[in-house]
Amino acid sequence: MANFASVSIRVFVFSFFFGAFKCQFSIPLKMYPGKFNLSSGANSSSVRVLALKSDGDGLSLASDPSGTVNFLDMVNNLQGDSGRGYYIEMSIGTPGQKLNILVDTGSSNFAVASAPHPYITRYFNTKLSTTYQSTSRLVAVRYTQGNWEGELGTDLVTIPNGPNGTIAVNIASILSSDSFFLPGINWQGILGLAYPMLAMPDSSVEPFFNSVVKQLGIPNTFSLQMCGNGLSTSSVVDPPAGSLIMGGAEPTLYRGPIWYTPIVEEWYYQVEVLKLEVGNQNLNLDCKEYNSDKAIVDSGTTLLRLPANVFSAVVEAITSSLPIDNFSAGFWEGTKLACWTKGETPWEFFPKISIYLRSTNSSQSFRITILPQLYIQPIGDLEDLDCFRFGVSSSANGLVIGATVMEGFYVVFDRAQRRLGFALSNCAMSNGVAVSEIAGPFSAEDVAADCSGRVLKPPVLWVISYALVAVCALILIILLLLLLLPCRRGDRGEITDESSLVRHRIK
Numbered sequence: 001m002a003n004f005a006s007v008s009i010r011v012f013v014f015s016f017f018f019g020a021f022k023c024q025f026s027i028p029l030k031m032y033p034g035k036f037n038l039s040s041g042a043n044s045s046s047v048r049v050l051a052l053k054s055d056g057d058g059l060s061l062a063s064d065p066s067g068t069v070n071f072l073d074m075v076n077n078l079q080g081d082s083g084r085g086y087y088i089e090m091s092i093g094t095p096g097q098k099l100n101i102l103v104d105t106g107s108s109n110f111a112v113a114s115a116p117h118p119y120i121t122r123y124f125n126t127k128l129s130t131t132y133q134s135t136s137r138l139v140a141v142r143y144t145q146g147n148w149e150g151e152l153g154t155d156l157v158t159i160p161n162g163p164n165g166t167i168a169v170n171i172a173s174i175l176s177s178d179s180f181f182l183p184g185i186n187w188q189g190i191l192g193l194a195y196p197m198l199a200m201p202d203s204s205v206e207p208f209f210n211s212v213v214k215q216l217g218i219p220n221t222f223s224l225q226m227c228g229n230g231l232s233t234s235s236v237v238d239p240p241a242g243s244l245i246m247g248g249a250e251p252t253l254y255r256g257p258i259w260y261t262p263i264v265e266e267w268y269y270q271v272e273v274l275k276l277e278v279g280n281q282n283l284n285l286d287c288k289e290y291n292s293d294k295a296i297v298d299s300g301t302t303l304l305r306l307p308a309n310v311f312s313a314v315v316e317a318i319t320s321s322l323p324i325d326n327f328s329a330g331f332w333e334g335t336k337l338a339c340w341t342k343g344e345t346p347w348e349f350f351p352k353i354s355i356y357l358r359s360t361n362s363s364q365s366f367r368i369t370i371l372p373q374l375y376i377q378p379i380g381d382l383e384d385l386d387c388f389r390f391g392v393s394s395s396a397n398g399l400v401i402g403a404t405v406m407e408g409f410y411v412v413f414d415r416a417q418r419r420l421g422f423a424l425s426n427c428a429m430s431n432g433v434a435v436s437e438i439a440g441p442f443s444a445e446d447v448a449a450d451c452s453g454r455v456l457k458p459p460v461l462w463v464i465s466y467a468l469v470a471v472c473a474l475i476l477i478i479l480l481l482l483l484l485l486p487c488r489r490g491d492r493g494e495i496t497d498e499s500s501l502v503r504h505r506i507k
């Protein structure tokens, strides 16, 4: 009986998790100010064309100019700036309506404005598209501050600086929103690049990139270079940019080897963090702390976000190595800026931060390191002062490798082989000096075999668990109904992730 009781509790926890999961959803967006400094442009003589005769799994590169996917045509296809988001141009509907679409690896819906709004200059007029088909299914996403609601439909889309071809995709047409579109933005929609599990209202809504891979036959991989790392915003001349390469990795965008870490679960891009170092000092926390309740790589989150314990340890380690002692706590909390006399950069005072990720060889790891230039971020100037903010924040829902870190690296989302690759980005430079480092392999023998918090069980135990779960099926169904019904009302999703668009937006 006691046994049964504990099983029902477990079932309840499972169903509660499932229910909660259905109701929660995060659209974190990349919002980080800075100046673009592309130190190494694409060499147009080295045209790389993907050989599509590959089995669709590889990153096979060939110099066959008649191929379908020319990566160099996709270089610098992202525009905008990190403060207001990176976006790619798309042509939606028939005839095509050109819109700018924000790129986000932390969500899975393709959603575009379909009604006028004071802060956007254009919107997708579904009535003018002969190929738009409505499903009359509603979808709504709510944030801590802001939300949008719309209708699910399908239409044809082409990406001028993407793979050649027209794709039939699911589109959530945003009919009303609150605090989603904000003043000064130059995008009108969002491209969620994560897995179906995060799609709203449910995973039957095939995400955009899944459709691209299926219909154009390109390899199931994309890669992202974000080039907004911070030089003073006051001297911005060229618009920052970046590249979203669909179908593989473009060698002119990175240097050195690509280091791979497995994707732990396919929902967000979840990875396993083994260790953190500040300066060369290991924080020495239990590795599960780094992954509680998950660790994800998310282009849409502005900052490097750390679970509260880890965050405190990082702040403490930085503070103790800092030769400045009058730092207000508000700086670390993100409520205050730190300002220095113009021309005096504070970076030399701050240590490097390193994150160790599990290698695909699970007994090894590699580390990605960001210099202070990436996490002490120029954010504006005041008369004769340059002001900076702390690019790391505390998180109640897991570790997020956001733009602060990603801007140091070329990140390959190798979905085909269920792994993420990191290489040194060719645009992660400040005054000719690299602001990121990558090194390995290191032995992972000193950490637990699994830091990710997954429950690892031998198969026999799984069978027993499932049998017991089956006994409780009735309870489960009742609980699920109770939990899902309130969420399904209007297919509304509650966003509780503090890294949402609105919260981290810098106006």
Ligand SMILES: *[C@@H]1O[C@H](CO)[C@@H](O)[C@H](O)[C@H]1NC(C)=O
Pocket (backbone or CB within 6 Å): 067, 068, 069, 070, 071, 073, 074, 161, 162, 163, 164
């Ligand atoms: C699309 O096709 C054109 C003409 O064949 C080619 O020049 C171009 O490089 C292709 N673009 C991409 C992104 O592959």
Ligand SMILES: *[C@@H]1O[C@H](CO)[C@@H](O)[C@H](O)[C@H]1NC(C)=O
Pocket (backbone or CB within 6 Å): 361, 362, 363, 364, 443
């Ligand atoms: C994985 O790493 C271990 C420890 O460094 C090494 O002994 C082993 O040969 C590696 N395995 C493969 C397949 O490379």
